[in-house]
Amino acid sequence: MGLLDALKDKVLVADGAMGTLLYSYGLEYCHEEMNIERPEIIEKIHSQYIQAGADVIQTNTYGANRIKLARYGLEFKTAEINQSAIEIAKRAAEGHKVFILGSIGGIRGIRKVDHTLDEILEAAREQAEVLIGGNLDGLLLETYYDFEELTATLAMLRTMTDMPIIAQVSMQEPGVLMNGMKLNDALKQLESLGADVVGVNCRLGPYHTIQAFEEVEIPERAFLSAYPNASLLDIEDGRVVYESEVDYFARAAVELCKEGVRLIGGCCGTTPKHIEAMKKKLAHFRPVEKKAAKPHREIVIREAEPRSFEPLxxxxxxxxxxxxxxxxxxxxxxxxxxxxxxxxxxxxxxxxxxxxxxxxxxxxxxxxxxxxxxxxxxxxxxxxxxxxxxxxxxxxxxxxxxxxxxxxxxxxxxxxxxxxxxxxxxxxxxxxxxxxxxxxxxxxxxxxxxxxxxxxxxxxxxxxxxxxxxxxxxxxxxxxxxxxxxxxxxxxxxxxxxxxxxxxxxxxxxxxxxxxxxxxxxxxTSFKNAEFLHHEVPGIKLSDEVLERMKQVSGNKEEETRVGLEIAKELLDTATEYFNxxxxxxxxxxxxxxxxxxxxxxxxxxxxxxxxxxx
Known part of the structure; x- marks a missing residue:
């Protein structure tokens, strides 16, 4: 049974972050070079995700293209690094019912001037030829901030292979791409260009990813995917860190699946523990075939007397x-x-x-x-x-x-x-x-x-x-x-x-x-708001009591507002006693x-x- 056949009947759990675990091993150089320098570590990480319950893993080739490898003087090893990644993933998957995807990462960020689109496509073509030749179960296009780059790459790859292609965008804010396009429209366009699975990954944590998918219609032919970050990132002692409890991530995965997502994994900050928790939560979850997508929220918007200046x-x-x-x-x-x-x-x-x-x-x-x-x-x-x-x-x-x-x-x-x-x-x-x-x-x-x-x-x-x-x-x-x-x-x-x-x-x-x-x-303002603040926003932690009080009224907007204000007033009782x-x-x-x-x-x-x- 192929990947697309499996997605017809069940929700598949994918793996989580590779870089997060490599960082934990103290490996902060070129992660893709580890395919040839430390293959045993990459194989170990794949195995950990498989043992955690992942149905789908991806090759360690996110940045294994000529342009990104050139930063480390490794562009001449592009084919070797990609080929080694394929072999490592297959060794790890041997004896397991696991699908392997060849990862191809986006190159453009906010700036488009560093490399022309033709140069980017040539780099993607060179990498894809190796991955396609490796007889994998599909290609994963991930972390694309520039929609032009993603659509051009997808169109090119569709001329090169009939294998399943997963095309994922990275949003700037929930429901909207960097170019202002609505997520739902973008995913429809990717489907029309031949993507078999369309979705999002990176940048956003679970809360905002769920929010984005509330506005997404279930595609006519393709399936939906989501690989959220563990949380919003923070900087601690100069290092990027993520704060997220695995159970919260797993519960968020259930909500994503209720929005029609059928392939769900993790991006930055996620570990085998996140995947294991998610697998348990989704073990008996049946794919959602119909849903009513929320309309995209268009924001609308209103003005007093001077006082004498005194430093506060x-x-x-x-x-x-x-x-x-x-x-x-x-x-x-x-x-x-x-x-x-x-x-x-x-x-x-x-x-x-x-x-x-x-x-x-x-x-x-x-x-x-x-x-x-x-x-x-x-x-x-x-x-x-x-x-x-x-x-x-x-x-x-x-x-x-x-x-x-x-x-x-x-x-x-x-x-x-x-x-x-x-x-x-x-x-x-x-x-x-x-x-x-x-x-x-x-x-x-x-x-x-x-x-x-x-x-x-x-x-x-x-x-x-x-x-x-x-x-x-x-x-x-x-x-x-x-x-x-x-x-x-x-x-x-x-x-x-x-x-x-x-x-x-x-x-x-x-x-x-x-x-x-x-x-x-x-x-x-709500239990979801409370969980988001507690789990995803650096520098904010709520007590178990506050979380429980908000949970008790979850889903009742009026009660959530009332309890939220009640908690704030109780805090003010104390704050005004001690501080002006x-x-x-x-x-x-x-x-x-x-x-x-x-x-x-x-x-x-x-x-x-x-x-x-x-x-």
Whole structure:
């Protein structure tokens, strides 16, 4: 029975990441070269996935094309590396009912200028000739960010072979490719070009992959595939890491299969343990043949009074101060954002904070939206400034522009690496660290430019810094916080906290400092939202109690919202007792939730005033 016949009747489980395991062995050079230098390690990894229950494995040839191998001076070994990969996979699969796919990876990232399409196709042709000659069960085209490259490669391969071809795109955000094409339309086009299985892999974790497939129709002829990452990636000590519990990944696999996916494996961060857990969950799952795809969500979008300028770090030292975050739009319609900012400001927020392309995904410039809100509506704003997107020239220019516009509140952060976001091939600048940026901003406050020249006038920035208390060893985080104070940080804003105990722990660990801290509170909107935050977002962890409370009302939108707000209010009870500074994060533009929390804070403060007056 061939691969396509098997997919007619059952869901097949594929293997997981190769690179993740090679990294764990300390092998960080060219992974494909290991086919000829350390074949026993590659065979061992294949065997581990087979023993974990994988029905499908792929050759270790993702980057085994002339263009990528040239980075290591190995282009002349292209055929040898691919041939060895075939032999290794077959040895591992011997005696097992396992299908073997020849992996061909995409070459283009965000930039198209490095190599012409003809050069890319020639490299793919050279590699494919070896893989096709190896009598495998199919070809796997994976991690293609450029749709033109994928369609051209697919069309070429279809003229070379009748063997099954799996064609997978990598999305920039759920349901949309880098060129703006809807995922459903892209998969239909791949099917029309002759792909037997169409799907997605890499970049997104389980949560967003499921979200994307909710909008995908079941193809007329082809089957659907999905190889999500274990989670969103994080950078730890300069290394890429993923956080994901295997049971969560397995449960997500069930949800993907409910959306019609029949071939499901894992990409970056997944291991044999993820595949084993998934295999058990899907053991008796029957393929879904019909479903109603959700329509693609087209985002729609609305505007208050100046207050006298006072640095927030001064206000928070003596009384309540509340910062509210509202992300700028990812599209060009700004009405709802303005409407939300106005409503939040009128409800009592001291200012509206705007991230600087968080998760490395482009949004409308926070400088532009900050200027509009201030100059047109009198709303005080705080833009984030990352070290990721601008070199020293750009950073100073940007800050000078903010000062000229009267936007004096800023948050200096490192910025999520570009690998996290919509353009994984884009360059992360990082000329300076967040601590160095704080120092440089304070240098502008002295009227001195980054190069030491006189600016002719002092800037007037109040500089906030980020503080993540959701760590195992809080003392280390506090030590880093103290270093930021040394560099000039005026106050701190924390990641969202989800336990009362953590709030008290932060207070006890920082009460020796005079620098104000704004405790982050973000209401949960659903159980899926809670699981996503807990399992996939670096720096955020929820307690078992919170997860269980959200799970109890899972599927009931009104109850999920009610419980999410209830949890947030309980946290505010504690946070307002220990800290003057509160930082409210607005989820998914649902600013009505944040307004309710603002009103709750005001009620608490009124009650406390009454108690003091009567006491």
């Amino acid at each position: 770090h001064e206000k928070a030292k003596r009384e309540r101060s509340v910062i509210v975050e509202l992300d700028t739009p990812k599209h060009l319609e700004i009405e709802k954002f303005i409407e939300g900012a106005k409503a939040l400001y009128e409800a009592g927020a001291d200012l509206i904070m705007m991230a600087d392309n968080s998760l490395a995904s482009p949004r409308i410039s926070n400088l532009a939206m900050g200027a509009i809100l201030k100059l047109k509506y009198g709303i005080r704003t705080m833009p984030h400034i990352t070290c990721r997107d601008r070199n020293l020239i750009g950073l100073q220019s940007h800050l000078m522009g903010l000062n000229a516009l009267g936007l004096h509140d800023v948050l200096a952060v490192t910025g999520d690496p570009t690998k996290v976001g919509d353009f994984p091939g884009a360059t992360s600048v990082y000329d300076v660290s967040s601590m160095e940026l704080i120092s440089l901003i304070k240098q502008l406050n002295e009227g001195i430019s980054f190069s030491g020249k006189s600016l002719g006038k002092k800037a007037n920035f109040s500089v906030a810094a980020a503080f993540n208390p959701n760590v195992r060893v809080l003392d280390r985080a506090v030590s880093r916080l103290e270093k930021k104070i040394e560099h000039g940080a005026d106050y701190f804003i924390t990641q969202p906290v989800y336990t009362k105990e953590k709030i008290v722990e932060v207070y006890e660990a920082t009460k020796h400092l005079e620098t104000p801290i704004y405790i982050g509170i973000m209401p949960l 500074g509160i930082y409210l994060i607005t989820p998914f533009m649902r600013y009505e939730l944040t307004i309710e929390l603002l009103q709750y804070i005001q009620q608490l403060d009124e009650q406390n005033k009454g108690v003091k007056a009567n006491g």
